[in-house]
Amino acid sequence: MDWLKTFLNSSIGKKFLMALTGSFLIIFLIIHLIGNITLFFGPEAFNGYVKKLASIKPLIRVIEVVLFSAFLLHIFNGVRLWIENKKARPVEYKINGSDKNSSIFSRTMFVSGSIVFIFLVLHLGTFFWRFNIHDPMNLASQHKYYEIVTHFFSYWWYVLVYVIAMILLGFHLNHGFQSAFQTFGLNNKKYTPFIKKLGTIYAIIMAVGFASMPIYFFLIGGAK
Amino acid sequence: MESKKLNLKLKIWRQKNSNSVGSFVDYNVTVSPDASFLEMLDELNNNLESQGLEPIAFESDCREGICGTCGLVINGQPHGPIPRIATCQLHMRNFKDGDTIWVEPFRAKAFPVIKDLMVDRSAFDKILQAGGYISSNVGGAPDANSILIPKEVASEAFDAASCIGCGACVAACKNASAMLFVSAKISHLGLLPQGQPERYRRVERMIKVMDELGFGSCTNTYACEAECPKGISVKFIARMNRDYLAAKLKASKSEVA
Missing domain, CATH: 1.10.1060.10 (Alpha-helical ferredoxin)
Known part of the structure; x- marks a missing residue:
């Protein structure tokens, strides 16, 4: 397996790992958003959805392990690339002309990714933790998941963090989506313009979709 | 037709050698808009030399955009603000009278500065x-279109x-x-x-x-x-x-x- 180690430690291999784990997370986000839309249909719809997931717990646990690994690989590899890439230019330019040759989304992947990571810790620390491990209000045990979510969405600071993180997630996805195709070697004048547009549409849907829930529940003042 | 000359302020990276620490040095130049960027530096170097000062080291060869020898980062952009040209094809008419222009060498760990604007x-x-x-064996030239x-x-x-x-x-x-x-x-x-x-x-x-x-x-x-x-x-x-x-x-x- 030496060849695999060499591959994953090469510049192209590291890109490939970012693209592979990123693509998996892109697909995960679609499923996550579709599931979360049940929040808009009231407590029965959302609690029923979470209960359904709970009924296939062993399978969900396996998916969670894969998902967690994808996140960890994406984050560690991303940080490693960022450190290595910083070292490749020890003396910075006095005048930075990068706004004239590249998009802000492509240049801020580390920043947008870091903020999404901080959000992720908060997100798991509240919802995942309370759904699965620590249940202080004794709600998850009664399958009142909707009540947990809407409780948190009644805090303005929590909603604010969500909205900011989702905007940056959109930035991250806008570059990441088309970047994954490029890394996999799929760049062709026939379909690359379409992929770039699709990536932007995808990023907007994800950012607006995920941000709409905290905003909606905050505006209507917590639970319906 | 005599074009109006441009007065420019140049901030050029000067570095003695690969081991020393460089810094920007200011130069005021008056240059024809028809001059190329490298011709402006040539003129500046002539002036520096006539004053007994060390000229600015930069690379160039063909000066028609095909050899790839020249390369300066001008106001943060390699080969300057105009797309699809090398530094030698950049003309001063692309700048305005009174402009300040920052000139830096290509910066990368793999491209160490040799001197001033020259990199290895x-x-x-x-x-x-x-x-x-x-890898091909030498011998008679193969038929065209074979x-x-x-x-x-x-x-x-x-x-x-x-x-x-x-x-x-x-x-x-x-x-x-x-x-x-x-x-x-x-x-x-x-x-x-x-x-x-x-x-x-x-x-x-x-x-x-x-x-x-x-x-x-x-x-x-x-x-x-x-x-x-x-x-x-x-x-x-x-x-x-x-x-x-x-x-x-x-x-x-x-x-x-």
């Missing part, structure tokens, strides 16, 4: 030595081969990655029949050396394509990624461990 780009030579060639190459393939190979190896891609990349250069070299050989025997060995060897020389990794910002004086497309990077992956997945034992 021999890292590119090392990458080419690793695989940027085809190897059929579709026009689109020949054109694409030619697009890749138009890389002049100036290093602007490395200078423009926020990660100082050399992937546009390397992918252009890999593609111009790999697209043609003559390049097939060594196609996968080539990509493995060249990437290995590129990584060892301290270039960064590509994060697909495409700044390289935007700043390339020849407009080399990032589709060649995608092609290189494909070839590298194929080389690693091939059943035969990888030659480059």
Whole structure:
């Protein structure tokens, strides 16, 4: 397996790992958003959805392990690339002309990714933790998941963090989506313009979709 | 027709040698808008020399955009603000009277500054030595057209081969990655029949050396394509990624461990 180690430690291999784990997370986000839309249909719809997931717990646990690994690989590899890439230019330019040759989304992947990571810790620390491990209000045990979510969405600071993180997630996805195709070697004048547009549409849907829930529940003042 | 001369303030990077710390030095120049950027520096150097001062070291050769020797970062952009040209093709008419112009060398760990605006780009030579060639036995020239190459393939190979190896891609990349250069070299050989025997060995060897020389990794910002004086497309990077992956997945034992 030496060849695999060499591959994953090469510049192209590291890109490939970012693209592979990123693509998996892109697909995960679609499923996550579709599931979360049940929040808009009231407590029965959302609690029923979470209960359904709970009924296939062993399978969900396996998916969670894969998902967690994808996140960890994406984050560690991303940080490693960022450190290595910083070292490749020890003396910075006095005048930075990068706004004239590249998009802000492509240049801020580390920043947008870091903020999404901080959000992720908060997100798991509240919802995942309370759904699965620590249940202080004794709600998850009664399958009142909707009540947990809407409780948190009644805090303005929590909603604010969500909205900011989702905007940056959109930035991250806008570059990441088309970047994954490029890394996999799929760049062709026939379909690359379409992929770039699709990536932007995808990023907007994800950012607006995920941000709409905290905003909606905050505006209507917590639970319906 | 006599054009009005421009008064410009130049802030030029001066560095004694690769071990010393450099800094910007201010120069005020009056220059014709018809002069090229390098001609302006020539004039400035003449003045410096006549005053017994050390002239500014910078590189140039053909001064018509085909050799890839010149390369300055002007106001943060390799080869200056005009797309698809080398520094030598940049004319002062693109600047306004009273402008301040910052002139820096290409900056990358793999391109150490030799002096002032001159950098050592021999890292590119090392990458080419690793695989940027085809091995063929010498002998009589083969008949023209004895190897059929579709026009689109020949054109694409030619697009890749138009890389002049100036290093602007490395200078423009926020990660100082050399992937546009390397992918252009890999593609111009790999697209043609003559390049097939060594196609996968080539990509493995060249990437290995590129990584060892301290270039960064590509994060697909495409700044390289935007700043390339020849407009080399990032589709060649995608092609290189494909070839590298194929080389690693091939059943035969990888030659480059």
